[in-house]
Amino acid sequence: MSQTPTSPSPRRNVLEIPTYVAGKPPAPRPGLTSYKLSSNENPYPPLPGVIEAALAAVEQMNRYPDMGNSALYDALAAKLGVPVSDLAAATGSVALIYQLLQTFCDPGDEVVYAWRSFEAYPIAVAAAAATSVRVPLRDDGHHDLSAMSAAVTERTRVVIVCTPNNPTGPSVTQGELDAFIATIPSHVVVVLDEAYLEFVRMDDAVDGVATYRAHENVIVTRTFSKAYGLAGFRVGYAIAPAPLAGALRAVSLPFGVSGVAQAAAIASLKAEPELLARVDNLVARRAELVGGLRDVGWQVPDAQGNFVWFALGERTGEFAAAAEEIGITVRPFAGEGARVTIGEPESIERVIELARRFGH
Template structure:
């Protein structure tokens, strides 16, 4: 059967999640390893007693809390089932026949899926040799039919950020009719002062759209809550594309409770950052070309060895995320988990050399 199904959807891959196996050291998904933040489990348990009720369609409690925390009007915030879902909804809201979206590649694998499903063409601009966005090339790739340009900072899966000067250049080069989308899913892990907070610096720009999530630093990957900040008319249009009741009562209660535990979130992020710096130094003794990372993962540019290294790790009970022909993304876990990946990398290097 080929009709009424869309033939173009056959060309896109399914989204590939990080692999999970019982009793394995899971470093294949960008999760934090410390469990829910204080108060979250209690909020979930309380909300579970009301699962026979429909959720709040407008997600008022969470949007108001975010608005107060971020210093923006609640009407500028749209919530959804993770930032990945909102990216898809944004693509739906801007898609016109023959239009396109520009983004770097390799970057978040959901971008080409979301664009194609919405009916947009993808203009993929290769990363620089040091695994960063090529912002000048991205700006030059914007044409009359471009509706948005996406910047993933820190970039998933390479971990590199875009600088203030680069983002300033992009905003200045782009007409206000083109949305500049900054995906900041890993913003809380950024320590580089040259990497701007997009909301603080560009929030007043009429074409700025910023994505963030509770799945990473806030420890709610299993409940799927993300949010988008944009000018009111963009936010309202995207809300029309969001499935009704997308953020359920349990998820809203958990996210609201997590916001009350920001100090503990920051403490845990500090642990991740300390492990990141330790691991980057140790990994570079084995693979010197590993780039800096500002996320809760790092990138091994192993090229054609990527899939083989992932298989080597899996044989040892360690799960990582390979991207065939490009590299391997390794999530930072507990110190013992990170030591396991170091030993896996050492043994793989020894096997290659023998």
């Protein structure tokens, strides 16, 4: 006979939710400029016109924001060539991951994704009372799409493909993605998480919009936090067939995307030429860093995001501590490796020197 609880208790799945670990800010080091390379933030200040648009929106803070995100949807629809009915906005693309799992998963349903991948996936799955099915990455940091396909069962409701993969860096190709989707039952939602798509420079790169157009079960998630430099405002969006996008909007938090965030996102879209020039600069720095690391003997995975991955195993904590000693913070994943963001130009040489001293 079960006993009556004596105090409120959260659901069991809530008690099992792992804690999200955010990137640490750098500690001051006398005589050194510190660099935060732990959160994949854009090191550039806001784009021209964005601050002005945000300040204008701040002047209306006594009013609720547009719950329908109308102007933002219109701007995205024009940029992407998709109908407004196929869009859903939220507080970052991570919120859309939470919403779609809430929308499509009953308790115990399975969600298949690569691992290691975005740290929020297992948290979002647990919050939805679903079950994570983690498929190990290949040794080169790429998704093992064949193994992910084999992991799909009759209980699978969602499959997530993170491309470029955070934190290891490689992207899948369009050919690989097409072949993978062809193996997935049509009632299973395939999520294409493209938080870093603006940084991709590779042959046969994925076209997320074309992929969603070709399938009734594909949802593409994107964000303004990375390339667009709006991490502090929290705005992302999904592109999906109208029934799926409508379901995401139905479970969204009312007034979730603030008026300031909407205004800043629209202004950032208008400033896209400047944005793309900055992204090109960061891609050039990425190439400089990857080349420098390989010159000192490191074999880092293909980097298609705004970060590089150091596979360090049990030396991960030691590497993070050594980085802090020279004024940079990285994002360690205990027992696995460390992710290092592409930051200011001066930080590139310091990371290469750290790698040279630490040894591979």
